[in-house]
Amino acid sequence: MDIWFSQMDTDNVKTSIRVDKQLFSAQSEYQRIDVFQSQEFGKMIVLDGEIIFSEADEFIYNEMVVHVPMAVHPDVKKVLIIGGGDGGVARTCIEYPEIVSIDVVEPDEMFIQVSREFFPETAKGFDDPxxxxxxxxxxxxxxxxRNEYDLIINDSTDPFGHTEGLFTKEFYGSCYRALKEDGIMVYQHGSPFYDEDEIAFRAMHRKVYRSFPISRVYQASIPTCPAGYWMFGFASKKYHPLTDFDPERWNKRGIRTWYYTTNLHTGAFMLPKYVEDLLEEEEDKI
Incomplete structure (x- = not known):
């Protein structure tokens, strides 16, 4: 018998993946957590019916939220990860020896435990001292x-339910104050492709654009994300993601990647016309 997991991307579109079996299912204090084994994507973790990551494509998201700001900021010592219960962002951060401390703030303890059990290669970053x-x-x-972090990565899930407060004007203002005078914030920006996601996409950019002197958006192709197209926000008090980007310095590190390259870094900020139009419309409102 075929078993399929279906994710509703919109009321009219769903993504379906054949799964071999369900490995875990439970309701935590915050959300429903499911783990599936699939042929195409390996193990997948699903929160409240939405795929958060799979073994096959998690590297794309994690590399893009870490390596992009790390290739711009010249001296990151202290990092804050908001969310990050799967450990993937922390695992990518520990590749940088100059980082002194990494705070992971994740409310859902069960999510961390499930990630450790079923995704040890992703969660191994938690074991770094x-x-x-x-x-x-x-x-x-x-x-x-106040004035504490060089880099803040908002690795929370969608702006609904228990994470809704992490997509508000107050949250972005709090990030601004928590960053040092040259700090960078990176956050997941969602996808504007479907109409019902566009409102949240617009609101997010408008709030960040008001909060930071430098605010840019970049993109990546992630198969298990809605429309296979995902966007990230780059906000900074000082550094521009392109004019302050130092590809030579980053390449000298010799970090092994599967997705990120310094050529891709530049290209990721070159957006489709319809996305540029959405962003500019929100900026013009301010």
Whole structure:
């Protein structure tokens, strides 16, 4: 008997993947957590019915949220990861020896436990002594932080439910205050392809554009994301992702990647016309 997992991308579109079996299913305090084994994507973790990552394509997301800012900022010492319960962002960060500390703030302890059990290669970043995990709400954690971090990565899920507070004007303002005077914030920006996602996409850019002097959006192709097309935000107090980008410095590190390259870095900020139009329309409102 064929078993299929279907993710509803919109009311009219769904993505279906044949799965061999369901490895885990439980309701945490915050969300429904499921793990499936598939032929095409390996193991997949699903939160409230939406694929968060799969073994086959998790490297794309994690490389793009870490290597892009690390190739721009010249001296990252202290990193904050909001969310990040699967450990993939932390695992990518520990490739940089100059990073002194990595705070991971993930409220859902069960999500971390499931990731450790079923995705040990992704979650192994948690075992690095520089990583400290705090089970707390990201916005509450940020409220009393001032001038503390060089890099903040918002690795939370969609702007609904228990993570809704991580996509508000207050959250971005809190990130601004928690960053040092030359700090960078990177965040998942969603996909604007489907009409029902466009409103959240527009609102996110408008709020960040108001909060930071430098705000840019970049892209990646991730098969398990809606429309296979995902976007990220780059916001900074000082550094521009292209004019302050130092490809020679980054290439000297010799970090092995499967997706990110310094050529791709530049190309990722070259957006389709319809996306440029959406962003410019929101900027013109300010």
């Amino acid at each position: 520089r990583v400290k995990i705090t089970n707390a709400d990201g916005l509450r954690f940020l409220r009393n932080r």
